Amino acid sequence: MEKPATIAVSAMDAFEKLEKVGEGTYGKVYRAREKATGKIVALKKTRLHEDEEGVPPTTLREVSILRMLSRDPHVVRLMDVKQGTNKEGKTVLSGELIPAPVVKSLMYQLCKGVAFCHGHGILHRDLKPHNLLMDRKSLTLKIADLGLARAYTVPIKKYTHEILTLWYRAPEVLLGSTHYSTAVDIWSVGCIFAELVTKQALFPGDSELQQLLHIFRLLGTPNETMWPGVSKLMNWHEYPQWSPQSLSKAVPNLDADGLHLLSEMLQYEPGKRISAKKAMEHPYFDDLDKAGL
Structure with missing residues (x-):
């Protein structure tokens, strides 16, 4: 045959x-x-x-x-x-300077994609610029690399925290919290936002300690007043005391609405961090043509 x-x-x-x-x-x-x-x-x-x-x-x-x-x-x-x-x-989204209207469009699409994931009970857990794919012609953004993504349930399961990329890692994860949820992705989105604007990583730490110190220098060393329960977290130690700096120092070419949205994404207390869905309604996006996005 x-x-x-x-x-x-x-x-x-x-x-x-x-x-x-x-x-x-x-x-x-x-x-x-x-x-x-x-x-x-x-x-x-x-x-x-x-x-x-x-x-x-x-x-x-x-x-x-x-x-x-x-x-x-x-x-x-x-x-x-x-x-x-x-x-x-x-x-992959690369490091060249991106015009402000394009940053706004990409951020809206990122928030929309993250909101969709969260709405279906999925945490990405490894959001970073290299996991964002962009079509340069249509400026369409897509979230990729869901290999570390996890379904989350209520009550929220404990997660190991070694897997997130350091520069985009939320402070509660760095400090040893094992009960975390959608807010960890929002912190990463905030870090990506700043990086899209400036072309530089906002918190480029090379160890978990250095990562925390980068965050504390800009946002102020957290305490029980600004973040109730922080000193009970597993990895908490006595840290140098820094006062909060203005975000406009770190991201000088972002407008007032953008800085406000960024500050909402970088809240220390996870429960106070803006949700992806709420972020889409922020005034920063008011002048964006959302049709087709």
């Missing part, structure tokens, strides 16, 4: 890799072209260790969460799962 004329094309052969746009703990992301359709996609290759049988839980979690959240235009759409996941999206 003759062999069939068609042979299965391997997942990698079906795509032409164009450039690497990011690399995380769990794999590399490439901008790629699907040969059959010409469609530009983000192709995520996940490493499998030789001793692993089957797909790692982080990959399974990302796939299942993407399947659930893919209806939202600001979350990457899962097209298919082969020897990795290829996801719609074009290029």
